[in-house]
Amino acid sequence: MTTARSISILGATGSIGDSTSDIVLANPDAFHVAALVGYSNVEKLAERACMLNAKRAIIADERHYKSLKEALSGHAIDVAAGRLAVIDCASEPVDLVVCAMVGSPGIEPAMAAITAGNTIALANKEALVCAGAVMTKHAAENGVRILPLDSEHNALFQVFEEPNRESIEKLTVTASGGPFRTWSTEQIKTAKLSDALNHPNWTMGQKVTIDSATLANKGLEVIEAHHLFAMGPDQIDVVVHPQSIIHGMVHYKDGSVLAQLGMPDMRTPIAAALAWPDRFEAPQVQRLDLARLANLTFEPPDLQRFPMLKLAFDAMREGRAAPALFNAANEVAVRAFVDGRCAFHQIATIVAKTIEDAGGGTASSVFATLEDVLAADRLGQRIANAVVKDRLYS
Numbered sequence: 001m002t003t004a005r006s007i008s009i010l011g012a013t014g015s016i017g018d019s020t021s022d023i024v025l026a027n028p029d030a031f032h033v034a035a036l037v038g039y040s041n042v043e044k045l046a047e048r049a050c051m052l053n054a055k056r057a058i059i060a061d062e063r064h065y066k067s068l069k070e071a072l073s074g075h076a077i078d079v080a081a082g083r084l085a086v087i088d089c090a091s092e093p094v095d096l097v098v099c100a101m102v103g104s105p106g107i108e109p110a111m112a113a114i115t116a117g118n119t120i121a122l123a124n125k126e127a128l129v130c131a132g133a134v135m136t137k138h139a140a141e142n143g144v145r146i147l148p149l150d151s152e153h154n155a156l157f158q159v160f161e162e163p164n165r166e167s168i169e170k171l172t173v174t175a176s177g178g179p180f181r182t183w184s185t186e187q188i189k190t191a192k193l194s195d196a197l198n199h200p201n202w203t204m205g206q207k208v209t210i211d212s213a214t215l216a217n218k219g220l221e222v223i224e225a226h227h228l229f230a231m232g233p234d235q236i237d238v239v240v241h242p243q244s245i246i247h248g249m250v251h252y253k254d255g256s257v258l259a260q261l262g263m264p265d266m267r268t269p270i271a272a273a274l275a276w277p278d279r280f281e282a283p284q285v286q287r288l289d290l291a292r293l294a295n296l297t298f299e300p301p302d303l304q305r306f307p308m309l310k311l312a313f314d315a316m317r318e319g320r321a322a323p324a325l326f327n328a329a330n331e332v333a334v335r336a337f338v339d340g341r342c343a344f345h346q347i348a349t350i351v352a353k354t355i356e357d358a359g360g361g362t363a364s365s366v367f368a369t370l371e372d373v374l375a376a377d378r379l380g381q382r383i384a385n386a387v388v389k390d391r392l393y394s
């Protein structure tokens with residue numbers, strides 16, 4: 001790579017933001033940082049902006065504008081705040097926008113980046129799950145490439161032979177199985193927040209860690225794969241692979257299966273996406289030693305104990321508004337679990353009840369615009385909040 005490219009990082013204060021910063025710092029001539037976006041963590045955003053020599057720092061929660069301004073006084077870094085400033089930042093022409101905010105607030109910035117013609121590196125799976133075909137169509141119309149940052153999708157991207165698309169039978173995304181892989185249904189009913197946050201392999205933000213424990217994360221990833229690779233719902237499956245060494249597999253019609261392997265460290269897929277079509281240094285990543293690992297094991301997912309995965313498959317098959325409702329209800333239910341307003345196993349009940357009450361995919365007769373996507377997200381949040389508040393779940 002010869003000339004430095006410009007990059008903006010949305011969600012710069014999160015776990016993906018940390019790993020992205022590591023890769024940018026390890027390849028100092030590859031990028032200049034146009035902007036960093038955080039939501040509430042002023043101290044970390046200010047520190048990151050200085051460390052990465054960013055031109056702008058934006059705090060999405062405008063109540064923190066003054067403190068960010070103070071923290072960056074004396075530095076030649078522009079400061080802005082609020083939702084519209086984030087959308088503005090995503091719209092600023094750069095070579096790459098890393099979309100790593102958590103949840104549906106990432107939908108509008110991702111769409112804005114695409115409208116501006118910016119290549120996006122997508123970690124914020126919820127945005128693509130909600131917007132689905134609306135986002136991929138928008139990207140195609142604007143000639144924008146969506147580079148997958150999620151480890152499973154980045155793995156698939158590395159072994160997906162686009163010119164041989166017709167020869168691809170199916171995709172497999174692997175799942176660690178999360179902390180409750182070996183727990184019985186009765187044990188899962190007793191799961192505490194600390195249990196759900198105790199992921200065996202990955203260190204991640206709170207929401208995605210809980211999603212990994214319910215397997216909602218795998219469900220979101222299946223829907224994400226459906227849109228990123230334009231594969232049918234029956235061409236995507238999940239296998240539980242507790243060691244998290246193989247991240248994704250593409251099955252070809254001659255019986256070949258191409259897989260990408262690596263240690264469970266997000267800096268590898270991030271380096272691969274940021275450097276694409278080249279390769280970057282990821283010096284911090286431990287190298288894979290298969291002889292030492294010795295065993296790679298696989299098992300089918302249990303949809304009885306992990307109903308969120310089944311609900312996600314159902315939402316993908318139903319299409320239109322259903323995935324956005326699934327996602328919105330999950331975001332509300334996860335927040336309720338974190339706040340102690342519902343039990344872990346009730347997350348799935350809340351999501352199922354919300355989708356049913358909203359009318360599933362038919363909640364939206366037309367699902368073709370960003371406004372339709374945002375309306376489905378709002379509807380799902382409203383119904384799920386009512387389900388939680390009135391305890392309409394058991």
Ligand SMILES: NC(=O)c1ccc[n+]([C@@H]2O[C@H](COP(=O)([O-])OP(=O)(O)OC[C@H]3O[C@@H](n4cnc5c(N)ncnc54)[C@H](OP(=O)(O)O)[C@@H]3O)[C@@H](O)[C@H]2O)c1
Pocket residue numbers: 010011012013014015016017037038039040041042060086100101102103105123124125126149150151202203204205206207208266
């Ligand atoms: N972590 C992983 O290993 C991993 C792997 C694959 C995919 N992902 C996906 O990547 C995304 C980020 O995950 P994460 O683990 O990095 O989450 P995280 O550690 O919780 O970080 C979330 C980031 O989003 C920001 N944010 C939260 N609410 C926001 C809002 N309303 N507007 C703007 N920014 C907001 C946070 O800002 P503050 O911290 O300043 O509040 C933070 O920068 C998620 O969609 C997740 O599913 C994560």
